[in-house]
Amino acid sequence: TQLLEQSPQFLSIQEGENLTVYCNSSSVFSSLQWYRQEPGEGPVLLVTVVTGGEVKKLKRLTFQFGDARKDSSLHITAAQPGDTGLYLCAGPSNDYKLSFGAGTTVTVRA
Amino acid sequence: ETGVTQTPRHLVMGMTNKKSLKCEQHLGHNAMYWYKQSAKKPLELMFVYSLEERVENNSVPSRFSPECPNSSHLFLHLHTLQPEDSALYLCASSPTKGAYYGYTFGSGTRLTVV
Numbered sequence: 001t002q003l004l005e006q007s008p009q010f011l012s013i014q015e016g017e018n019l020t021v022y023c024n025s026s027s028v029f030s031s032l033q034w035y036r037q038e039p040g041e042g043p044v045l046l047v048t049v050v051t052g053g054e055v056k057k058l059k060r061l062t063f064q065f066g067d068a069r070k071d072s073s074l075h076i077t078a079a080q081p082g083d084t085g086l087y088l089c090a091g092p093s094n095d096y097k098l099s100f101g102a103g104t105t106v107t108v109r110a
Numbered sequence: 111e112t113g114v115t116q117t118p119r120h121l122v123m124g125m126t127n128k129k130s131l132k133c134e135q136h137l138g139h140n141a142m143y144w145y146k147q148s149a150k151k152p153l154e155l156m157f158v159y160s161l162e163e164r165v166e167n168n169s170v171p172s173r174f175s176p177e178c179p180n181s182s183h184l185f186l187h188l189h190t191l192q193p194e195d196s197a198l199y200l201c202a203s204s205p206t207k208g209a210y211y212g213y214t215f216g217s218g219t220r221l222t223v224v
Contacts, residue, residue: 033209041218043153095209097158
């Protein structure tokens with residue numbers, strides 16, 4: 001089983017601050033995905049990164065895939081209360097199964 | 111409706127009850143999944159169906175019984191559950207039996223076993 005470790009487990013910041021969450025593994029992944037889950041809802045796919053070193057931007061969110069394809073990071077610029085949620089990284093562990101990290105709970109205070 | 115719909119949203123059941131969770135997707139996807147989400151633990155894959163055929167049973171206790179009558183519907187039948195089975199049960203679908211395109215999740219059923 002390919003394990004994905006996310007850090008930190010919890011993050012609480014003030015509106016307007018920046019934050020970064022990390023997803024690390026000892027295994028190489030063909031791709032990694034990031035999801036956001038809001039309270040009472042299921043996870044929603046934000047992005048898929050495929051190429052080592054790839055950087056993708058989604059408005060104020062920047063996703064990076066490590067050169068060795070073993071790690072990824074999510075950076076949020078000028079966080080807003082709407083960014084509050086559980087951020088999950090996930091990677092394929094075989095041709096159809098996604099394995100998930102335990103997640104980072106982000107709280108943005110107004 | 112669009113997306114993945116799960117019913118009920120909340121369920122409280124005794125250990126001797128029998129209940130079923132329902133999942134329906136209107137995306138034309140061919141693969142469907144059941145995941146269990148417990149506090150502070152990664153999502154645990156329970157079952158995978160591709161074109162109505164079960165392709166993985168991830169060592170799930172027999173008190174959980176899945177059913178996939180067609181590519182749009184997925185059920186999880188529950189009987190004789192234990193308190194530790196209390197969790198959020200998530201259904202997901204994907205275009206094919208592949209993780210590359212990502213999953214579309216439902217809102218989940220919050221199950222409490224008393």
